[in-house]
Amino acid sequence: MTTRHPRDRFDEIADGPRVGAHRGVQRRGRGWIAFAWAALATGVLVGLGVLVLALLNGSYSFSGSDSPAPASSATATATAKPSSSASPSTPAAQAPAAGTPAQQGTSSLVVLNGTTTTGLAAKGSAALTNAGWKVTSTGDAGTTGTTATIVYYQQASQAAVARGIAKSLGVTAVQQSAAFPNADISVVLGADYAG
Template structure:
């Protein structure tokens, strides 16, 4: 090796068998792999949580708005029953028990209906479950409920079941046929006496 012409300094006096001199040593790489894995695991959990939360917000299952965004249940309007004796009433016995239609007719007449506007008959079915008052138009619901209350309670349902056909030539502003149909159910059959 060629001699240098530089002046001598303290580095020229170091022994050659001391290993690497002046080299920068890296950190111990043993812990470095675990730190990378730990940070990757934490980041994965955070990304999954953000994804789930974002999906719930996008689907509307979670709302970010204030209290005004919470849907308040709307109260359902209740109809009060009105005894309207201007309706004609058809009473049909939907059970196999004889005489129930006549008994219920007498009860309806006692509640204020005229005897000639309440007629009786038998239903095609003899196993009708619950006594039901049927009405046709939505505005007849109060009258149906009033009749159901007058006979001691019954279900009501909107249906054109056995309703008379109105004359198509009758103008809408004139009175159409107003009729309620009561089908007596097995809930009105008296219990058999115990033996």
């Protein structure tokens, strides 16, 4: 025998608002929001990982002593202070006159294009070669917004040779820096270099 229960509101089926533990229809696009957050988190984590690896590898540092000065401040330093009244901290003022191609010895010399002008490194290399300097290689610098040409050298003993190279190029900015470890002397040609 079957027992019948009294009739109540649950016996009627209607397509009204859902009651109880039923979930409503999900809105469109919710999957894209989750994907966007996941992509953003992945990008941030990858960026932090690259930065940490670069710091551990030594290819990037936050200390100002090893990095070259911005081109505008280097130009201001080189043009604002004549060599006779330069401060004692300026290596260019302490060293003797500019070196000659014969004094280059085994020093490696690299010419880099720091601008968007195509072929500027080749022009600078040709000018130095015609002046008697031995250019090891040419290429593009890491940035393309350099305004002033600067000759960088690694060791204090190379200062005279760096000044001689700068003189051959018709510039005066010379700076000691370890920012270019692949060469003893690195020339970064800026927008001021006419060729």
